[in-house]
Amino acid sequence: MGIARYWREIPQRYNLIGTKCGSCGRVYFPPKAICPVCRRKSIGKMEEYKLKGTGTVETYTIIYTPPPHFEGEEPYAIALIKMDEGCYLMGEIVDCDFEDIHIGMKVEACFRRIEEDGTRGAIQYGYKFKKAE
Numbered sequence: 001m002g003i004a005r006y007w008r009e010i011p012q013r014y015n016l017i018g019t020k021c022g023s024c025g026r027v028y029f030p031p032k033a034i035c036p037v038c039r040r041k042s043i044g045k046m047e048e049y050k051l052k053g054t055g056t057v058e059t060y061t062i063i064y065t066p067p068p069h070f071e072g073e074e075p076y077a078i079a080l081i082k083m084d085e086g087c088y089l090m091g092e093i094v095d096c097d098f099e100d101i102h103i104g105m106k107v108e109a110c111f112r113r114i115e116e117d118g119t120r121g122a123i124q125y126g127y128k129f130k131k132a133e
């Protein structure tokens with residue numbers, strides 16, 4: 001099954017599925033169809049890759065003024081996470097006191113309701129991060 005079709009069937013942000021370059025081994029999320037490092041050599045072969053979901057906090061910020069329609073609790077913490085595979089994800093840190101959040105903290109992905117689409121009643125889920133056990 002090709003990557004494009006796979007994507008349409010399973011939301012990427014729920015499953016943390018990116019792509020891994022079969023040539024250099026770099027992992028991309030969101031997935032890339034072509035490895036930007038290997039493209040000139042034309043040897044990049046991208047394959048689906050499911051991230052382990054674990055990473056380290058590179059930097060973070062506490063948001064005190066959420067955007068309109070944000071239904072979560074406020075304030076909340078947003079962090080840039082360097083995943084163990086080497087790619088970066090932005091995500092909310094949950095289940096953690098702000099004082100405990102620090103650069104270098106090990107985190108793991110968890111899946112939470114993010115928002116509800118009022119017009120269709122569809123609840124959307126996405127990844128967030130919590131302190132790794």
Ligand SMILES: [Zn+2]
Nearest residue numbers: 021024035038
């Ligand atoms: Zn590559």
